[in-house]
Amino acid sequence: MSEQVIVITGSAGEIGSMLRHALRRPGRRLVLIDIADQPAVEPDENAAVVSASVSDVEAMTQACAGADAIVHMASLLDGATWTQYVDVNINGTYAVLEAARRNNIGRVVYASSHHAVGFNPKTDTEAPDYMFPRPDSYYGVAKVASEALGSLYHDRHGIDFIALRIASYRARPDDRRALSNWLSPDDTVRAVEASLSAPAPGFRVVWGVSNNSRRWMSLEEARAIGFEPQDDAEHWAEQVMASTSPDDPGAQWDHMLGGKFTADGFDEAGRS
Numbered sequence: 001m002s003e004q005v006i007v008i009t010g011s012a013g014e015i016g017s018m019l020r021h022a023l024r025r026p027g028r029r030l031v032l033i034d035i036a037d038q039p040a041v042e043p044d045e046n047a048a049v050v051s052a053s054v055s056d057v058e059a060m061t062q063a064c065a066g067a068d069a070i071v072h073m074a075s076l077l078d079g080a081t082w083t084q085y086v087d088v089n090i091n092g093t094y095a096v097l098e099a100a101r102r103n104n105i106g107r108v109v110y111a112s113s114h115h116a117v118g119f120n121p122k123t124d125t126e127a128p129d130y131m132f133p134r135p136d137s138y139y140g141v142a143k144v145a146s147e148a149l150g151s152l153y154h155d156r157h158g159i160d161f162i163a164l165r166i167a168s169y170r171a172r173p174d175d176r177r178a179l180s181n182w183l184s185p186d187d188t189v190r191a192v193e194a195s196l197s198a199p200a201p202g203f204r205v206v207w208g209v210s211n212n213s214r215r216w217m218s219l220e221e222a223r224a225i226g227f228e229p230q231d232d233a234e235h236w237a238e239q240v241m242a243s244t245s246p247d248d249p250g251a252q253w254d255h256m257l258g259g260k261f262t263a264d265g266f267d268e269a270g271r272s
C-alpha cells in the first residue's frame, strides 16, 4: 500500500504543532507548511518542513504535489487589518483549494470558527451545524468566505471540504465560557482524523467542540462523519468556577455565540 501524504498548513501554530505530533502514523507522511520558523524534522519523523506563505498559489501547488489531503490551519487570528485578513485568511484558503484542484487532492479539512456565526444569540436549543453566518469580526467574515470557497470547490470540482467550526481550543478549560465551548486537544485530533477518513463526506460544516455537559452546540454533523468527542470540560468545573469571576468579559458575553467579540468595546478587527 502506498504512503498516505497529509499536508498541514499553519503547522508552527498552537493547533498545528499539536497535530504535527498527534497525526503521526505508520505509513503516513506529513508536509508541514508555515511562514514562521518550525523545528527541524526529527530522525524518526516521516515529514517535510516547508517554509511558504499559504497565499502563494504556486508555492502551495508545489508543496502539495502528491498529497492525499490538506489540513488547513494557517490563519491570522485577532487584531489584523481587513487587508491582512483578505491576504492570508481568504486568499490562503483560495490557494489551498487551487493547490488541491491542480494536484487532484480530494479532501480539505478546514479550521473554521464560531466567529463565523458569532452574532447569533445563544438560545434554549442547540446551535445547529449549518447555522447561517453572522460573523462578529473581519476574522469571522474570512471564515465565512473560506467556507463558501470550500462549498464552491466541492460543487465545481468534487473536493470534499469539512469546515470544523472550532469553538475554543485549549489544553484545558480555563474560564467559565470554556466550560461549554471547549475543544480539547485529543478531541481535535479525533475531529481531524474523522474528517480525513469519513467516506465521501462532501461539503460539511461541523461544530468543533468537546462533549461538554454545558455544551450548546450540536454534535449531529460531528457524529455523522464519525467524530465522537470524548472529553468533557465539566471535569474542571469546580476549579474554574472557584478561580474565575462572573464579571469576566467571556462570562458577561456568554449569551452570544461569539462571546466577547460581540461586546461593544470590540471593533471589527477583534480589538478591544
Ligand SMILES: NC(=O)c1ccc[n+]([C@@H]2O[C@H](COP(=O)([O-])OP(=O)(O)OC[C@H]3O[C@@H](n4cnc5c(N)ncnc54)[C@H](O)[C@@H]3O)[C@@H](O)[C@H]2O)c1
Pocket (backbone or CB within 6 Å): 009, 010, 011, 012, 013, 014, 015, 016, 033, 034, 035, 036, 052, 053, 054, 055, 072, 073, 074, 075, 076, 077, 088, 092, 111, 112, 113, 114, 165, 166, 167, 168, 169, 170
Ligand atoms: N485556537 C482556537 O481556539 C481556535 C478557535 C477557532 C478557530 N481556530 C482556527 O484554528 C486554526 C489554528 O489556530 P491556532 O490557535 O493554532 O492559531 P496560531 O496563531 O497558533 O497558528 C496559526 C499559524 O498560521 C501561520 N500563518 C499565518 N500566516 C501564514 C501564512 N501567510 N502562511 C503560512 N502560515 C501562516 C502562523 O505562523 C501560525 O503558525 C486557525 O485557522 C484558527 O483560526 C482556532
